[in-house]
Amino acid sequence: MEFEFSEKAAFQQYFGAAHEMVRRSIKEFVNGEIMPHVDQWEEEGAFPRELYKKAAEVGFLGIGYPEELGGTPGDVFFQIAAWEEVMRCGSGGVAAGLGSLNIALPPILNRGTDEQKQRFVKPVLAGDRIAALAITEPGGGSDVAGLQTTAVRDGDYYIVNGSKTFITSGCRADQITCAVRTGGPGPHGISLLVIESKTAGYSVSERLKKTGWWASDTAEIFFDNCRVPVENLIGEENQGFYGIMENFQVERLQLAVMANMTAQLALEESIQYAKQREAFGKVLTGFQVTRHKIVDMATLVEVSREFTYRVAAGIDAGLNRVKEISMAKNFACSVSDQVTYDAVQIFGGYGFMRGTVVERLFRDNRVLTIGGGTTEIMKEIISKLIL
Ligand SMILES: Cc1cc2nc3c(=O)[nH]c(=O)nc-3n(C[C@H](O)[C@H](O)[C@H](O)COP(=O)(O)OP(=O)(O)OC[C@H]3O[C@@H](n4cnc5c(N)ncnc54)[C@H](O)[C@@H]3O)c2cc1C
Structure with a gap:
């Protein structure tokens, strides 16, 4: 093979024996649980929800997360090795869908309380709940500071109105880490709320049809006077940006x-x-x-x-x-x-x-x-x- 030498060099520089063990177990998971079905999932436009549980059991979902939340801490190269092996299934959609927690959970991990981590991180790493990140809106994604979904304080709740689009794992997410406007215009008026899909007034579109990433579910999400408890605010109000x-x-x-x-x-x-x-x-x-x-x-x-x-x-x-x-x-x-x-x-x-x-x-x-x-x-x- 043409690439043996450089792969060995990269291995020695960034990856050690422990990374290699992780790589091997993820490879086995991919070969056993994904490869036999991936073509069918692509055509069907989704992979089964149970795959999250299986990915949790093999340790994939928890790589890089704290032990007390059910994860396996380690340097970033453990995650890279695991992502590379999952990408070997040849479906960006499967990789993106299984990986949506990695964009949804870090704000909770970095800025949330211990109670929020127990409630919103632990069950996701166990494969029992699906998490998504919701920033982009139909009116624009690049201009994050211009987002328009509002969250207005009403006693112990925020009343959320607006919509998000192109959300990976959005159709079946149990919780979304959602950017909302709690203050004035611009970046200093934005907060992050965890919104559970069971909240009254929360609804999702059909799976959006896409050029690629067919096996990942991508959705538009609507908020119609959703009452979200104040304890779901991640970090300080207006510091979400x-x-x-x-x-x-x-x-x-x-x-x-x-x-x-x-x-x-x-x-x-x-x-x-x-x-x-x-x-x-x-x-x-x-x-x-x-x-x-x-x-x-x-x-x-x-x-x-x-x-x-x-x-x-x-x-x-x-x-x-x-x-x-x-x-x-x-x-x-x-x-x-x-x-x-x-x-x-x-x-x-x-x-x-x-x-x-x-x-x-x-x-x-x-x-x-x-x-x-x-x-x-x-x-x-x-x-x-x-x-
Ligand atoms: C399959 C898929 C999955 C996604 N998953 C998620 C998700 O899980 N969560 C989430 O929140 N979002 C998600 N997104 C949204 C994605 O992050 C946005 O599509 C992206 O940020 C661009 O936003 P936009 O589509 O609104 O394009 P726009 O912001 O409208 O941009 C349109 C064009 O204008 C250009 N442009 C805009 N501003 C400037 C500027 N200042 N200077 C120069 N050029 C500029 C852009 O580069 C682009 O070419 C997903 C998108 C897709 C397609």
């Missing part, structure tokens, strides 16, 4: 890893196909143009993965890596854009056919430059930090 911004580092890291793995899988599929597909009496790797295309793909994947790992190590060390993680996300997405495009090209007509892995990777990839902050928003962040 900072909780949202803190959260973006992990979300962007997760998306960079997804992009790198999307590219890695597209590359592996291309190598395998190009070695056996024949044209004009020889295999595709017999053409220099194909060999060079694959070399360019491999080079981009290696460079992007190394940079992402390096930024992750900085985040893990507690350093401010806002600029670098924004760069890593953008770079990884530009690589996965290029590599999935080239992979479809190498597959020719088969690359355009449903049922071919590269066809799904090509579709799933498209959302990565949009979710978790668009490429343009990443560039705005970077420009403010370097200019």
